[in-house]
Amino acid sequence: MKMKRFDLLFATLAIFIFWQLLAWVVNRPLLPSPVTVVLAFGSELQRGLAEHFLASLWRVLASTFLAIVLAAPAGLVLGQSAR
Numbered sequence: 496m497k498m499k500r501f502d503l504l505f506a507t508l509a510i511f512i513f514w515q516l517l518a519w520v521v522n523r524p525l526l527p528s529p530v531t532v533v534l535a536f537g538s539e540l541q542r543g544l545a546e547h548f549l550a551s552l553w554r555v556l557a558s559t560f561l562a563i564v565l566a567a568p569a570g571l572v573l574g575q576s577a578r
Contacts, residue, residue, distance in 0.1 A: 511529050518528040527535075536544075 514529050518526050
């Protein structure tokens, strides 16, 4: 179990290092560094991004619930059909 966590941590770190190196090589606004992205993300969270995230999460959960409640019984009924 500890090895899997180490592998995940190593892979994540490797991705961020590769991203940073690539950002230095490209050196354009097209590919910002991971630090710039994390800082911008934190700034946007404070300016209302969290509210939008929660609204989207509510829509996903509500639609999943409706799909289960409506489609599961319909599938069971249709599955009993001889045709």
